Amino acid sequence: MSDPGPIDLAADLALIRAAARAGGILAEQERTLGLTVTHKDGGSPVTNADMAVDTMLKAMLLAARPDYGWLSEETPDTPDRLTRRRIFVVDPIDGTVAFMKARPWWCVPIAVVEDGQPVAAVIHVPSMNDTFEATVGGGARLNDRPITASDVDTLDDAAVLADARLMEGPHWPEPWPPMRYEKRNALAYRMALVASGAFDAAIALTPKFDWDVCAGALIATEAGGRVSDHHGRPWVFNRPDPRQASLVCSAPALHPLILRRTAPIPLAQ
Numbered sequence: 597m598s599d600p601g602p603i604d605l606a607a608d609l610a611l612i613r614a615a616a617r618a619g620g621i622l623a624e625q626e627r628t629l630g631l632t633v634t635h636k637d638g639g640s641p642v643t644n645a646d647m648a649v650d651t652m653l654k655a656m657l658l659a660a661r662p663d664y665g666w667l668s669e670e671t672p673d674t675p676d677r678l679t680r681r682r683i684f685v686v687d688p689i690d691g692t693v694a695f696m697k698a699r700p701w702w703c704v705p706i707a708v709v710e711d712g713q714p715v716a717a718v719i720h721v722p723s724m725n726d727t728f729e730a731t732v733g734g735g736a737r738l739n740d741r742p743i744t745a746s747d748v749d750t751l752d753d754a755a756v757l758a759d760a761r762l763m764e765g766p767h768w769p770e771p772w773p774p775m776r777y778e779k780r781n782a783l784a785y786r787m788a789l790v791a792s793g794a795f796d797a798a799i800a801l802t803p804k805f806d807w808d809v810c811a812g813a814l815i816a817t818e819a820g821g822r823v824s825d826h827h828g829r830p831w832v833f834n835r836p837d838p839r840q841a842s843l844v845c846s847a848p849a850l851h852p853l854i855l856r857r858t859a860p861i862p863l864a865q
Contacts, residue, residue, distance in 0.1 A: 597681050603708075605731040606651035607673070608661075608716045612684070612706040613729060615656050619649045619704040620722030623689055631696060641692055646670050649688035657684050658708075664708070667838055675836075681835050682710045687807040700724055701729045705784035705811035711834045717811035719788045728788040730818035737794050745821035746793040749849035751775060754816030757798040759788040769860045787812025787845045791819035797846035797854060801826055803864055806838040812845065822851035826858035 626645035631642050649672035658666060665680030667673065669687045677683050684706065689695050691702030700723035708716040719728040728743070730736040736743050748754055752773045757765070760777035778795070780786050786798040788811065810833050813823045825829055827840040843864045844854050 597679055598663060600661070602684050603682065603715065605708060605716050609709050609718070611657065611660050611727060612708065612716060612718045613631055613720075613727060615653050616704040616706050616720035617722075617727065618656065619653050619688060619706075620720050622652055623649050623695065623704070623827070631779060633696065634684065639695065642670065643689075643692060643696060645695070646692060647759045650686070652855040653688060653706070657686075662668060665758075665834070665835065666789060667806060669805065672781065673838065677834060678836060679835045680834075682708060683713070685709055685806050685810040685833065687784065689783045690808060691780075691837060694781035699781070701782055701785055703782050703785045705782075705807070706816060707811040709833045712834055714810050714814035714833065715753055715813040717737065719811050719815060721788075722787060725824045728791065728815050730791075730815040732814065732816065732818070736815045737817035738788075739834045743792040743819050745791060745816065745819045746796050746847040747849070748796045748847050750810070751853050754850065755794075756798040757789065758800065759793050762801070763799070767861070768858045769856060772857060783808040783843070784812045787816050787823070787843075790821055790845050790847070791816040793819075793847075797850050798843060798846075799826070799846075799854065799858070799862060801864070803839045803841055804843050806833050806840065809840055816845050820848055820849050821844050822846055824851070824855070826855065826861060826865065827863060828855045828859065 640778040665677030665683035695702040703721045705719045715732040789795045857861040
């Protein structure tokens with residue numbers, strides 16, 4: 597595995613912050629000019645803006661860090677990244693449907709992963725002019741101000757980003773107490789909102805790609821939150837299959853309470 601030498605976390609954070617903000621500007625410019633929409637094999641939409649931002653970010657980031665690997669939703673994956681100790685993990689536009697509809701809940705998440713774990717991360721939300729960021733061991737910030745996950749310690753009336761129909765369905769061995777549910781298109785943004793204490797948890801029981809959750813994992817963890825799959829297993833990134841089994845991102849006291857209910861649900865194959 598290639599060794600790019602000692603990491604400068606501050607420099608990498610500054611780089612991906614500038615890239616995420618530039619990506620947001622380019623995306624909005626492309627939307628103003630008019631979007632061309634196609635659909636992937638699974639039916640999810642992709643626009644010319646997604647592709648333009650991906651091209652720009654790849655050129656900008658790899659020019660600055662040629663020894664890093666690359667994993668992005670809009671770039672065909674190759675085994676080359678598995679030979680790199682350090683990689684960029686990017687979603688050019690997370691929340692494409694919201695972006696297409698000019699709704700505010702889309703973002704540009706970028707993470708630097710070293711030895712399977714994120715060490716620097718940015719989630720930029722252009723419509724809000726909000727930038728969430730973190731470095732490993734350095735805490736998490738929103739617009740340069742420290743953030744922390746909520747101190748809520750009961751699920752009753754917790755503010756949760758999840759599908760209410762799923763959570764209130766009959767398949768749970770232990771029913772959930774009444775909670776306040778909301779939706780946000782972008783997974784990365786959901787995790788950032790948990791990190792900042794705006795919501796108490798984000799739950800999703802289907803596999804999630806690294807580019808959707810990698811930046812959020814570091815930001816939420818550095819804010820004092822807890823992140824795992826719904827069986828409590830920690831995440832590892834830059835594996836041959838770039839997916840995590842599921843998502844539980846929550847205030848620290850809620851994590852075991854959520855896992856107690858989700859653990860009996862099988863992991864998706």
